[in-house]
Amino acid sequence: MQRHPYLNEQLQRSTKQNHWTLPLTQDECSSGGNLFGGTGLAAAVRVLESAAERPLVWITGQFVSHASAGDVLDLQADLTAVGHKSTQARVTGRVEGREVISAFATLGRRDVDKSGVWATPIEAPDPLDCPVFPQRVDVRSVSNNLERRIIRGRVKPDDPAMDDGRVAMWVRVPDHLEVDPAFLAVLGDYVTWGGRDAVGGGLGGGRSLDNTLRVVHPVPTEWILVDVRIGSLTHGYAHGTVHLWSQDRDLLATASQTCQYRSTNRWRLERDKIPRPHCLLFGK
Numbered sequence: 001m002q003r004h005p006y007l008n009e010q011l012q013r014s015t016k017q018n019h020w021t022l023p024l025t026q027d028e029c030s031s032g033g034n035l036f037g038g039t040g041l042a043a044a045v046r047v048l049e050s051a052a053e054r055p056l057v058w059i060t061g062q063f064v065s066h067a068s069a070g071d072v073l074d075l076q077a078d079l080t081a082v083g084h085k086s087t088q089a090r091v092t093g094r095v096e097g098r099e100v101i102s103a104f105a106t107l108g109r110r111d112v113d114k115s116g117v118w119a120t121p122i123e124a125p126d127p128l129d130c131p132v133f134p135q136r137v138d139v140r141s142v143s144n145n146l147e148r149r150i151i152r153g154r155v156k157p158d159d160p161a162m163d164d165g166r167v168a169m170w171v172r173v174p175d176h177l178e179v180d181p182a183f184l185a186v187l188g189d190y191v192t193w194g195g196r197d198a199v200g201g202g203l204g205g206g207r208s209l210d211n212t213l214r215v216v217h218p219v220p221t222e223w224i225l226v227d228v229r230i231g232s233l234t235h236g237y238a239h240g241t242v243h244l245w246s247q248d249r250d251l252l253a254t255a256s257q258t259c260q261y262r263s264t265n266r267w268r269l270e271r272d273k274i275p276r277p278h279c280l281l282f283g284k
Helices: 037-052 181-187 191-198 264-271
Strands: 019-023 056-063 072-082 086-095 098-108 148-152 166-172 204-208 210-215 223-234 237-246 251-262
Touching: 019 037, 037 056, 037 072, 037 086, 037 098, 037 181, 037 204, 037 210, 056 181, 166 191, 181 210, 181 223, 181 237, 181 251, 191 204, 191 223, 191 237, 191 251
Parallel strands: none
Antiparallel strands: 019 072, 056 098, 056 210, 072 086, 086 098, 148 166, 166 223, 204 251, 210 251, 223 237, 237 251
């Protein structure tokens, strides 16, 4: 099967300069029915790489408000500084004029004589030797449409806290998608999971406030190791990082994120108001 970039078919270029639209379905949303933060950042990546005609170096996005399945996300790119090797740019995503996401990025490439990677991955068994990631809600969503295998984390509600703040899983790359910065932006949005498991559960929701993706060296791989490290969770906010590794332990990208939580009972009341279509394969 021929592979293509994430959101390649969903994003629609308009007649306006550097303007795209993304009609949202449940496949771009979380199980709670809102636009999945990583998908919002992925859309910004795709728009900026198309507008700048250069590869992404890094991007940081702030999630200002919510969008839901049935909304149309309007994305406007602005190339603020175009240099010989690099482009500085920003993109704003809106729904009916209301700002949803604002992102800033650098795009480009510089070939230099020296390089290195000093981060190290978590020890992990082969993907198929790991248990299937528990699916807590049977609905279509970005996460539920992915094949995930848990390496380290809580599986049952009474499992103990991951008190070193580290969780990890394998994610199989869908056979129709490339390993590119847009898809990696999706996998960088899992600090919310790490925060809940770090304290042993008892937290509802878990919403991304921001996300930053720093691209290292994307390479083709069947599985991606998602290595989440929580630095702190205080006053309802967690700060953490994500390292994304290939199956051969090449560092693909890193991400960092802040997310917020609420009481479990309040989150469940809001979640149960949302209609729940059944799960489909990711991106199909």
